Amino acid sequence: MIENGKYSHGHKVAKLESALAAYTGARFVIGVNSGTDALVLLLRAAGLRPGDEVVVPAFSFIASASSVVLAGGRPVFADIEPDGYGIDPASVADVAGERTRFVMPVHLFSQLVDIDKVLDVAWRLGLTVVEDSAEAIGMRHRGTHAGLLGAGGVLSFFPTKTLGAIGDAGAVLTDDPRIADTVDALRHHGRFGRTIDNFPGISTETGLPGMNSKMDDIQAAVLLAKLTRLDADIARRAQLAAHYTELLTGVPGVRKLPAARPGGVFYVYVIEAEARDDLAAHLSAQGVQTEVYYPVPLHLQPCFRDLGHRSGDFPNAEAACRHTLALPLYPDMPAAAVEKVCGSIRDFYRGRP
Numbered sequence: 001m002i003e004n005g006k007y008s009h010g011h012k013v014a015k016l017e018s019a020l021a022a023y024t025g026a027r028f029v030i031g032v033n034s035g036t037d038a039l040v041l042l043l044r045a046a047g048l049r050p051g052d053e054v055v056v057p058a059f060s061f062i063a064s065a066s067s068v069v070l071a072g073g074r075p076v077f078a079d080i081e082p083d084g085y086g087i088d089p090a091s092v093a094d095v096a097g098e099r100t101r102f103v104m105p106v107h108l109f110s111q112l113v114d115i116d117k118v119l120d121v122a123w124r125l126g127l128t129v130v131e132d133s134a135e136a137i138g139m140r141h142r143g144t145h146a147g148l149l150g151a152g153g154v155l156s157f158f159p160t161k162t163l164g165a166i167g168d169a170g171a172v173l174t175d176d177p178r179i180a181d182t183v184d185a186l187r188h189h190g191r192f193g194r195t196i197d198n199f200p201g202i203s204t205e206t207g208l209p210g211m212n213s214k215m216d217d218i219q220a221a222v223l224l225a226k227l228t229r230l231d232a233d234i235a236r237r238a239q240l241a242a243h244y245t246e247l248l249t250g251v252p253g254v255r256k257l258p259a260a261r262p263g264g265v266f267y268v269y270v271i272e273a274e275a276r277d278d279l280a281a282h283l284s285a286q287g288v289q290t291e292v293y294y295p296v297p298l299h300l301q302p303c304f305r306d307l308g309h310r311s312g313d314f315p316n317a318e319a320a321c322r323h324t325l326a327l328p329l330y331p332d333m334p335a336a337a338v339e340k341v342c343g344s345i346r347d348f349y350r351g352r353p
């Protein structure tokens, strides 16, 4: 790769796309610069036009909603279900209006959204489903990989992801040749009167302005190497998660442990905890690094102020922001480290009134 001087959008990227297509079962995988770009390009390719509304859960990473704005649309927030982190289909039906054309379920942490219910409400309301499956590599619903349950989905290869690069990278997954062809064109400045090799026989003009969202070959090379041990890494993550669950069950102050739904992958191990911020500070003082993924719900983010939301609008999302805490989880983690974290959590709650 370095010898042939093709550092971006070269052979390694094409090879990674094929390997990911084989891994996920997607008909098309299109490598891009990040998971965020993948969402923007997917929305545009799936037909989002200026002013179209997309229903997005109020509890997610900011890119789930900012990608809608960057694609020219308008996010409309919905609450999440009380006993999981997936978008609540009843809330989707409540907030969808005349201009709503899409719904974006987000598969967070270690579980798939209850997708059958989301597909059902989308069908009733005539909405296209685009999945934010950025965290969901390896997650499958009855054998179908996340991202392929609606019109298309994305993957993020940010370094901390289950399959992480050594910088930014992402991909769009879809079975739809028109979406694939449009993303392929838009990631590389649109298509100005020429066809691109990846999809011979498909040579439509998109008529849309493109961008530079090509994937670097160095990232593709790293991801290709790491893909060979992805399933082993996922199995190790599941073992460590089971160990956490065993040690944390019944600990007072730990309100909720992640439910092991079929088809999930432990990208992170997220608990819900009383006095969450004090617990995080206590663990940090013991040398245990934790993460509060989404401390502020999307509807209360300053960049969405003009949507006019207030605290209390989406109570389940707000409660998740107050209580969730991701504990350390990585495939090389020794079992003794899990035991240390759980011991520190028990000590913290033992010392409280």
Ligand SMILES: Cc1ncc(COP(=O)(O)O)c(C=O)c1O
Binding pocket: 034, 035, 036, 037, 060, 061, 063, 064, 106, 132, 134, 135, 155, 156, 157, 158, 168, 169, 170
């Ligand atoms: C749910 C979700 N959506 C979107 C993204 C954006 O991906 P990236 O960081 O690769 O742009 C991420 C990852 O950071 C994510 O976790």
